[in-house]
Amino acid sequence: MSLTAENKKLIFDSIRDINDFPKEGIVFKDITTLLNNKEAYQVLMNHLEERYKTYDLDYVAGIDSRGFIFGAALADRLGIGFVPVRKKGKLPATTVCEKYELEYGFDEVEIHLDAFCNKENAKVLMIDDLIATGGTANAAAKLIKNVKADLVEVCFLLNLKFLEGDKRVEEHAPVYSVLDI
Numbered sequence: 001m002s003l004t005a006e007n008k009k010l011i012f013d014s015i016r017d018i019n020d021f022p023k024e025g026i027v028f029k030d031i032t033t034l035l036n037n038k039e040a041y042q043v044l045m046n047h048l049e050e051r052y053k054t055y056d057l058d059y060v061a062g063i064d065s066r067g068f069i070f071g072a073a074l075a076d077r078l079g080i081g082f083v084p085v086r087k088k089g090k091l092p093a094t095t096v097c098e099k100y101e102l103e104y105g106f107d108e109v110e111i112h113l114d115a116f117c118n119k120e121n122a123k124v125l126m127i128d129d130l131i132a133t134g135g136t137a138n139a140a141a142k143l144i145k146n147v148k149a150d151l152v153e154v155c156f157l158l159n160l161k162f163l164e165g166d167k168r169v170e171e172h173a174p175v176y177s178v179l180d181i
C-alpha cells in the first residue's frame, strides 16, 4: 500500500534540515523531529508495517544508529527479531566486518556471526534512515549476505536520489525508499 500525498508531506515536513552539520556544506536531515511528532512517527510506522507484513520476513536488520530506531520498532510490530549492524568495535561476540570508503578515509561495519541464529537463508529486511552515497548500506548488505542470510529488500526513509547510492545497493537487493529527495 502506498502513502497518500498528504501523509508523505506530513512525514517530509516533520524532518528538519540542519545546515553545515557535521561539517560545512552538508545539509543534515534531522529525524529527531519526526520521532517526537507522534502523528508523523505513527503514520510512518503504520506504512512500514502495512508494506512488510506480507513479506514473510524472519528478521529486520538496522544500521547503526538511526536504523535501530525504525528497525527495532518495525520488527516488534511484525513480531520478528531485530539484528543490529554496528560500527566497528561495538559488538561483543564474534563478528564479520566489512570496510568501506568515506570521502576521507575508511570506516567499518560489523555483524555478529550468529546474528541470524545460524539459520541459512533467513529472510531479512535491512533498514536505515537515509541513503546518501550508499557506501554504508552497500557494506552492510555484503555483511548480511556473508552470514548466509537472504537479503529480501533494503528500506530507507530518505533517499538522496541525486547521489545515486541506491544503484550500488540494488546490486544486492531491491531498494525501497519512503521519500526521494
Ligand code: AMP
Pocket (backbone or CB within 6 Å): 026, 027, 028, 029, 030, 063, 064, 065, 066, 128, 129, 130, 131, 132, 133, 134, 135, 136, 137, 165
Ligand atoms: P552513505 O554511506 O553516504 O550512504 O551515508 C549514509 C549514512 O550516513 C546513514 O547512516 C545516514 O544516517 C548518514 N547520513 C549521510 N548523509 C546524511 C545527511 N545529509 N543527513 C543525515 N544523515 C546522513
